[in-house]
Amino acid sequence: MTQLPAATLRRLEELRSEFDDLAARFLGYPTNQNFDYSALLPFLDYCVNNVGDPFHESNFATNTHDIERDVIRRFAGLMCLPTDEAWGYVTNGGTEGNMYGLFLARELFPEGIVYFSEDTHYSVLKITRVLRTRNIMIKSQESGEIDYDDLHETIRINRDVPVIFMANIGTTMKGAVDDVLRVREILDDLAIPRSYIHGDAALSGMILPFVDDPQPHTFADGLDSISISGHKLIGAPIPCGVALTRAPYVARIARSIEYVGVMDTTLTGSRNGLTPLMLWLAWERFGTEGFREIVRQMLEVASYAVERLNARGIPAWRHRNSATVVIPRPGADIIEKWQLAPYQDIAHLITMHHVTRNQIDRLAPDPVPTRPAHPARPARRRPGRAPPRHRVCLNEHIGSRPPAAAAPRGGGL
Ligand SMILES: Cc1ncc(COP(=O)(O)O)c(C=O)c1O
Secondary structure, eight states: OOOOOHHHHHHHHHHHHHHHHHHTTOOSSOOOOOOOOGGGGGGGGSOOBOOSOTTSOOSOOSOOHHHHHHHHHHHHHHTTOOGGGEEEEEESSHHHHHHHHHHHHHHHOTTOEEEEETTSOHHHHHHHHHHTOEEEEEOBOTTSSBOHHHHHHHHHHTTTSOEEEEEEBSOTTTOOBOOHHHHHHHHHHTTOOSEEEEEEOTTGGGTGGGSSSOOSOSGGGTOSEEEEESIIIIIOSSOOEEEEEEHHHHHHHHHHHOBTTBOOOSSSSSOBSHHHHHHHHHHHHHHHHHHHHHHHHHHHHHHHHHHHHHHTTOOOBOOTTOOEEEEEOOOHHHHHHHTOEEETTEEEEEOOTTOOHHHHHHHSOSOOOOOOOEEOOOOOOOTTOOOOOOOOOSSOOOOOOSOOEEOOSOOOO
């Protein structure tokens, strides 16, 4: 191995030290910085390529398909997807998982219309352009959850066309969860015979399975595919995620695009073989109970952040089961210092596992006496409808907090 020039080493060291400095005040984005994959360093000596379908043979033998299948089974278990039906693969992140879900939906219903709320991640509009699917953006409530009345009316007008619904299982800015049971009620009410629901569960897909009163978020609730990020709650040095769906859907597309003996069921050809190893290692390390504890700690710090900010006179709030703390948009200096994520007149911090109470104290110093917070506005529901029941697939759920309070409009950081 040749020695690297001093200038090259210096540049690398400068970059590393910049990253170190940034890591100390990283509050705004949902990527957990607490991870240790040093056990995988030896695998950097190989070109590990998971090209092809992880559930089939591949001619490229230096792969981690076997490990990838284990990862998919773990996530399938979390999402109430029976093992014999479960199919999925490790993606490059949330966008690819969403694109995969909408690709399957488009293949099943080529003339379908994709419906999604204003609060949906920006990738989704782009995906509909790539896939050339018709799409209609639906109004959001102030909470970030979809406006069910607008959805009902818009589907009613187009009721002869299959519905492809993009459900937010935790919106990017507010952590709001669209109620998929309610969406199914709308589809039933309008007697829509052909529909497909994809869940964008980038962050909350690893929160909701571990709390005791989760919002609907699983295949048992009627989802047809789900995208969950790996580098968000779990944490990883390389962006990654999982796309999950039912094997029969994939069989339909695989038959039409299978070639030269390879099952080409994934979006990209060559695929990262290291990220499945990372997700697998994280599952080995933490298991269900470890993740449950991580989620408990995250939500506890989120609750502390809301209290602390409210005490400072800042109307911070969060949704039930969400680590996304929404605040009025602060000044550019604060946004830059703490790497907060701004959007129009709001910003958020997200209490990922690396975020400490001490950081929250430094973000919101000098508390003043607490002011009472207003309860969160309940989602609008049409009269006469009982709240839908949700099924969970883990045996026990512990550690969630009482419903979040939405604080009044007022001061800022
Ligand atoms: C709700 C949601 N969906 C999708 C994405 C896209 O994920 P990625 O950046 O991994 O492609 C994000 C990213 O933050 C997100 O918050």
